[in-house]
Amino acid sequence: MLNNLGILFYRMADYPRAxxxxxxxxxxxxxxxxxxHPSVAQSLTNLAPVLHFMGEFPRAVAVQERALASRRRPxxxxxxxxxxxxxxxxxxxx
Numbered sequence: 001m002l003n004n005l006g007i008l009f010y011r012m013a014d015y016p017r018a019x020x021x022x023x024x025x026x027x028x029x030x031x032x033x034x035x036x037h038p039s040v041a042q043s044l045t046n047l048a049p050v051l052h053f054m055g056e057f058p059r060a061v062a063v064q065e066r067a068l069a070s071r072r073r074p075x076x077x078x079x080x081x082x083x084x085x086x087x088x089x090x091x092x093x094x
Contacts, residue, residue, distance in 0.1 A: 003025045003042070006019075006021035010049065013053075018050045019047070022047040023047065026043040026044065029043050036070050038071070040070060041070040041071045044067035045064070045067045048060045048064040
């Protein structure tokens with residue numbers, strides 16, 4: 001639910017509220033699933049463009065790299081979704 005709210009705020013260009021929603025969702029998912037769960041990776045992927053549009057470029061890159069590493073970890077670098085996710089992450093709701 002919080003991820004959806006974050007996406008809504010992102011689309012409305014209300015980046016501070018989007019950031020708060022995505023960070024809260026990420027925290028809940030990390031506590032519930034651990035740091036390497038696909039749901040956590042999705043929360044990170046949703047958070048990165050918000051940080052980008054807020055001008056927090058180094059943090060956006062770090063968050064997206066963490067999401068990509070989390071997605072690759074269970075399957076290695078050859079998982080079919082790894083290149084797709086890494087190249088489309090800048091426009092996740094395009």
